[in-house]
Amino acid sequence: MESPVHQIYMITGANSGLGYALTKRLVAEVYIAKRQPMTVVMACRNEAKAKAAQSQLIQDLFDDEDEGRQVLQILLVDLSKPTSVIQACADFMKRFQRLDILYLNAAILNITGVNISNFFYNILTRPSYVAKTGGDAIDQPRGLVTEDGLGLCFAANTFGHYIMIKELEPVLKAAQPSKVIYLTSTSAVPDYLSLDDYQGIESANPYESSKRLGCVVMLQLAELLKSSGIYVCMASPGNIASSIIENPIIYACQIGALTMMRLAFASGCNFTCENGCTSLMYLRDIDPYTIDSKVIYHSDIWPWGNPFVKHLQFESPDMKLAEAAESLLHDLWSQYRVI
Numbered sequence: 001m002e003s004p005v006h007q008i009y010m011i012t013g014a015n016s017g018l019g020y021a022l023t024k025r026l027v028a029e030v031y032i033a034k035r036q037p038m039t040v041v042m043a044c045r046n047e048a049k050a051k052a053a054q055s056q057l058i059q060d061l062f063d064d065e066d067e068g069r070q071v072l073q074i075l076l077v078d079l080s081k082p083t084s085v086i087q088a089c090a091d092f093m094k095r096f097q098r099l100d101i102l103y104l105n106a107a108i109l110n111i112t113g114v115n116i117s118n119f120f121y122n123i124l125t126r127p128s129y130v131a132k133t134g135g136d137a138i139d140q141p142r143g144l145v146t147e148d149g150l151g152l153c154f155a156a157n158t159f160g161h162y163i164m165i166k167e168l169e170p171v172l173k174a175a176q177p178s179k180v181i182y183l184t185s186t187s188a189v190p191d192y193l194s195l196d197d198y199q200g201i202e203s204a205n206p207y208e209s210s211k212r213l214g215c216v217v218m219l220q221l222a223e224l225l226k227s228s229g230i231y232v233c234m235a236s237p238g239n240i241a242s243s244i245i246e247n248p249i250i251y252a253c254q255i256g257a258l259t260m261m262r263l264a265f266a267s268g269c270n271f272t273c274e275n276g277c278t279s280l281m282y283l284r285d286i287d288p289y290t291i292d293s294k295v296i297y298h299s300d301i302w303p304w305g306n307p308f309v310k311h312l313q314f315e316s317p318d319m320k321l322a323e324a325a326e327s328l329l330h331d332l333w334s335q336y337r338v339i
């Protein structure tokens with residue numbers, strides 16, 4: 001009998017939240033339970049946090065530390081810095097010849113304030129709206145840029161991941177059929193994206209703008225890459241309590257809100273990062289040829305706690321916009337490439 005192929009997975013932002021939970025589930029449910037040989041590359045920006053997460057996972061999952069270090073490897077990358085992403089991809093390709101699944105998970109959401117009365121009004125009157133969009137309670141800063149002058153959310157949440165796909169295309173192709181899974185949010189509705197400000201620098205909602213742009217660009221990449229056996233798709237973790245919301249008051253409100261919303265049958269009130277991974281594990285398992293690039297695979301859960309995957313049709317999939325958006329990012333990426 002042929003021995004199974006040693007698969008390589010990469011997860012950006014694997015040191016915390018959803019990325020950490022996904023790393024743990026993959027190792028426990030695929031490497032340990034199914035005995036599938038694999039390496040999970042934890043792509044993180046902070047070396048100390050990455051090593052702490054790696055050590056904790058090894059302690060929780062492995063008897064043999066050396067085996068744990070073979071399975072769980074670290075790649076340092078700051079997604080908000082294009083040169084760091086290009087360097088990290090070159091490092092990856094020196095270490096690995098293939099990439100089976102790339103989970104584009106890392107993201108930032110900067111919050112400057114929360115309007116508590118709006119928050120409770122929304123929860124009591126429109127729980128489904130809050131579950132989908134987060135409601136009208138969160139204020140984000142306008143005009144944040146990186147040292148390269150790129151919109152901060154745009155750079156970290158979207159452009160860094162775009163560069164990763166482009167730079168890693170040879171190893172994704174080498175593993176065909178391979179999968180690229182972009183994490184988005186149901187809050188990323190069409191209104192938040194304007195191609196005149198595609199980096200979201202002027203936007204009052206730079207997080208949603210970056211996520212919407214990411215989705216639109218993924219639609220185009222799905223078309224461009226499928227002939228190379230690379231299947232690009234979108235997933236949403238629903239609402240989870242993770243470190244993306246750092247303020248303890250907002251975090252406490254989020255937990256209270258999720259409890260009320262789940263009881264009101266609002267969609268995606270997953271609470272835990274493990275439950276948020278439902279759609280990510282599902283996408284790992286399914287036949288790549290059945291993936292629909294115009295669906296958001298959404299982690300959902302019944303009020304009594306059974307997880308399931310909901311297929312949300314992507315709102316307004318405009319392929320002309322997708323082509324124009326991808327072309328903007330392609331031109332920007334070209335400016336950073338070493339000839």
Ligand SMILES: NC(=O)c1ccc[n+]([C@@H]2O[C@H](COP(=O)([O-])OP(=O)(O)OC[C@H]3O[C@@H](n4cnc5c(N)ncnc54)[C@H](OP(=O)(O)O)[C@@H]3O)[C@@H](O)[C@H]2O)c1
Pocket residue numbers: 012013014015016017018019043044045046049077078079080081104105106107108156183184185186236237238239240241242243244245
């Ligand atoms: N939480 C939710 O309810 C929710 C809802 C919808 C969608 N999502 C999406 O789910 C994904 C995971 O979110 P989460 O809640 O797990 O967030 P999280 O706990 O804040 O984790 C985000 C991860 O991204 C990393 N990261 C941020 N900026 C980076 C950069 N420039 N370079 C490299 N890594 C970077 C963080 O690293 P550090 O630890 O170094 O900061 C962290 O590991 C995100 O794409 C998010 O948009 C979450």
